[in-house]
Amino acid sequence: MLSHVWGMLFHPEAEWKTIRKENCTVGKCFCSHVLLLAAIPPIAGYIGTTQVGWQVVSREVHKLTPESAISIAILSYLTILVAVFTIGKLIHWMGRTYGSKQTLPQCIALAAYTATPLYLSGIMLLYPMLWLNLLIGLPVLGYTVYLLYTGVPIIMGIPEERGFLFSTAVLAVGLVTLVAVLAATVILWDIGAGPVFAG
Template sequence: MLLHHVFGLFTHPDSEWAEIRREHEKPLRLYVAYVLALAAIGPICAYISTAHFGWTVGADRLIKLSPVSALQLSVLTYLAILVGVFALGYAVNWMAKTYGAQEEPDASNGVALAAYSCTPLFLAGFALLYPVPWFNALVFLAAAIYGAYLMYDGLPIVMDIPKERAIMYAGALLTVALVILVTTRVGSVILWSYGFGPEFVGD
């Protein structure tokens, strides 16, 4: 089971990346056994907290989302995460030749690198059970920083390139990740205009 890599990526990432390269899992199996499960953490926790716990604004006024609205947004977020990880994985593979790595027809190494590098962000989804904006922002910032480190650390191992090339490669991939993030935000605004926006409920 691929979920055993979660602990290793936090305790001994170098040897874990080497094992991931040896496994060379196909993208479909990686998605089914790893990404589908971990990517659901954030949306599920966000649904629970926004529909049932709520958060306070101003003078202790409790704000919630309606269950239908929270479910819609959680499902859309889940789909965006799945597409984002897949797109980042293919970007890793597409840029491979530029940085001296081997481009693969099925992008196995690229998707693996993207999926496992996103592990801290997947796990940060648990923080959404405590719907306090500043706390969530700090947790996700720390997760993003460690995820970027994991990508930089894993690039030379998984893609089999010299370590000195990993800095430029990782920088290019982080730029792609930011483009994907901005695209999903723009997509959210468009979907909101078609009736998928949040429906707030105050207590």
């Protein structure tokens, strides 16, 4: 797993070729990569929101209660796992349109490894300061998009021209998934499952 993380950060094209050659199963991909790395943002978020807190406009520091923060962390973790699997499944479904015959595990691996920078950047939630998170988060998001556009032609085994269109479609699916998650969050908060502030 660690070699793939290193490869995704420093030599992505060669790493995508290595990943394509592996005989990855859904379980192996999830257990060796997603289950561990997807835990970074929720754990860091839990610590940051309960121990450090954040300031919005005033000098007052806002913190969550440990009970509220743990439920939000667990829901966030489960959401990441479901989102990776869903996007992988949609990549597999869309692959037929672009002439790709990759297996479902390979498509889920594409979704899982593409999100590597996002998992790692979750460490910044230890210090939940909006300007700092944006300053770090935007370049990380850009690099994630780069990984997607680099990985799709290699993993899916299609020409780069078609890979560009396929990657754009996957990016659109990712944005729709994000909007769905945000909408579900608003609904859950509205029915009483929102954050509870300490003191």
